[in-house]
Amino acid sequence: MTDRAAAGGGAPQATGTRSVAVGGDVSVAITGDGARVVMLPAEAVRWAKEVDAPPAAGNLPGSASGVFVGRQSELAELRRLLADQGEAAVTQVSGVRAVHGLGGIGKSTLALHYAHTYRRAYTLVWWINAASTEQIVTSLAALASRLCPQWAASAGVPERAAWALLWLQWHPGWLLVFDNVEDPADLRHYLGALPDGHHLATSRTATGWHTLAPTMPLGLLEAEAAVDLLCTLTFGAEHAPTSAQCRDAADLAADLGYLPLALEQAGAYLFETGTLLADYRQMLGRVMDAAAGGIDPERTIARIWHHTLTAIERRNPQAVTLLNAMAWLAPDAIPRTLLAPFCPDPLALGQALGALYAYNMITYSADRQAINVHRLVQTVLRHQSAGSDGYPPGRQDAEHLIQRAVSAGNTDTLEWERLLPHVIGLAESTPAHSPTSTETADTYDAAAQYLHHQGREAHTIRLRTAALVQREQALGDTHPSTLTSRNNLASAYESSGDLKRAIPLYEATLAQHVEILGDTHPDTLTSRNNLAYAYWSSGDLKRAIPLYEATLAQREEILGDTHPSTLTSRNNLASAYRAAGDLRRAIPLYEATLAQREEILGGTHPDTLTCRNNLASAYWSAGDLQRAIPLFEMALEQRERVLGTSHPDTMTGRNNLASAYFKAGDVERAIELLETVLAQAEQILGDTHPHSLATRNNLASAYLMAGDVERAIELLETVLAQAEQILGDTHPTTVTSRRNLADAYQDFGAPARAIPLLETALARSQQFLGAMHPDTLTIRSKLAQARQLQACQRGSTATSLTVAGPQQPPTTD
Known part of the structure; x- marks a missing residue:
């Protein structure tokens, strides 16, 4: 079970808690959300x-x-x-x-x-x-x-x-x-x-x-083209069909709904078996009673494949067993090695696959080491009736194949990447009333853990969901393994930004932990901490702070004052106080945590550097720049020495220091540092990396403070366009960029340009955060100001950008 903690780094960024820092020689975003x-x-x-x-x-x-x-x-x-x-x-x-x-x-x-x-x-x-x-x-x-x-x-x-x-x-x-x-x-x-x-x-x-x-x-084939295709496949290009055969082909093509795949499958069967077109239509008539004009293409395919599989089974029964198992996996790139347990003899495996290939039921990859099955083939096979054991044909075989592959110890990344789509495919294709298996749930968890360690926790939702369903059915709603699965699914939702689903799951898990394990069990304390974090992330500090306070008090009593989990709780509570504006309680708590980590871990341990940065951020929020700036400078110098000049935490620290200079009114120094950070980010990470976008956003804030409004707007327009294109319309960086640009337009005396941006921002905030979230209320207020300004035409009402402020996004300790 993961213990969520408030974090380290505390970068004063304008992009919110999901901003990404940099490191290495060159960095490239390889997925759509920019998170990888x-x-x-x-x-x-x-x-x-x-x-x-x-x-x-x-x-x-x-x-x-x-x-x-x-x-x-x-x-x-x-x-x-x-x-x-x-x-x-x-x-x-x-x-x-x-x-x-x-x-x-x-x-x-x-x-x-x-x-x-x-x-x-x-x-x-x-x-x-x-x-x-x-x-x-x-x-x-x-x-x-x-x-x-x-x-x-x-x-x-x-x-x-x-x-x-x-x-x-x-x-x-x-x-x-x-x-x-x-x-x-x-x-x-x-x-x-x-x-x-x-x-x-x-x-x-x-x-x-x-x-x-x-x-x-792309629509269905025209009738003439469908008949031409069917005749060519059935009789070969060298043989011209008779007029009677053409008529039969036209009738069969109509029965098949002019669907190319159905025509190809039928042609392969007819060519292979020599069955007459008229006889083939008669076979279809016994299992499908529908007029040619009302044929459902998927049902037509189902009937075609029923007869095709009968022919394949006569030729090679093992081929149908293989195909039924492959129906429950991902359709593409099924490794031959995954199927080997069915046919340990390579010759037998080749013959079985060859029978399927002869009827176009599968295709091979370029190197012939992987098999592809069309999705409609899988759909039809998955809807076969279950046997006496409760499993549809092939389902249990597919589960055993995946279990065996995972338990064999596929720690190699390349092997995991080959196997992963098929574990997910197995999870997504689970029949509604199929028997449950804790072994299969363990397989889903193993794949999810692989993704978690790769930093792709948000991609585990399908696997975590399937594991939870299996354990609820097999073990019951309150079994410890079920509670762990529920917590893991909540964490996956949380990582994807879906707090509306994460919070109820965390709440249910905590209630069950208290009931089953007691109020002070370590797993209960972890569950309480996780729920508090989710409240914190959603802006609900009225519920987050009491939970953090209770968790800290219980951990101090049960684990001791200097246990790592206790220090995590103390740091979390300080972050919640700071987010609530209660710096009188946040700063002493940060100071105590820093002193303890310095004593236990040493002055340059990464966790200690994180605490030092968090304390500097609290001083920054309190306006005590005389203490914040030297502490930021110290943290940056230590990170450069310990972690290197291009480490993500080092670049975050450099951004922090620029924000402190900015708040101190030293705009020239802030601009100089931010321009350096931006140049480094663009060179190392690329022009559209989230960290580059965040730094560009901060630099625009500095330009605005320096009175260079036109330059700030030009930069913010670039940031918003790039964020929408690269990160998506609802990514936190995009949301912040939209608000910043709207504020800049108002400062520039252009409320008509600000209003559409604020209207979009308000709709997004209401949808994802709720009508009473502080961000929602702020946006609504700014929108009202912009509309009033537009109506009165009295020039611009100064409003400030969402300037970079030290944030403590969650991590695990």
């Missing part, structure tokens, strides 16, 4: 600039030599839309298109054919599995392995993905195909960071694209 930032050494950066792609480089998952019928006009239109740089692209991003439609409609086939047809027009064509952010990162990492194997062989997945992004920024003229996008927002970062090429996305999702890319809906 990867350091790259200078040598790797140089290779990213100097390495060129070989001619016609790419990783397309198949050739374009197969049957391609009825999509020529869509292919030509796609080329025109992607290459259009004229007026049609003014209001939307040029060089970006999303093809959407029903699963099995042929989106990926169209994208693949486009990539092959026009590959010579691009410097590189790269196919990306985009069902999740994790798979996007993995696909980008493979690009680094292709172009720079001498470095990539010893680099991890995040580092290789970061290298690939740098390479794409240096080398224009490429095509990226994002296949099977589940959430269009996952692409926001990549579309914004990579403008010098073409992006082509395929997705079953028709909504969510309006702010990202123009879309091209």
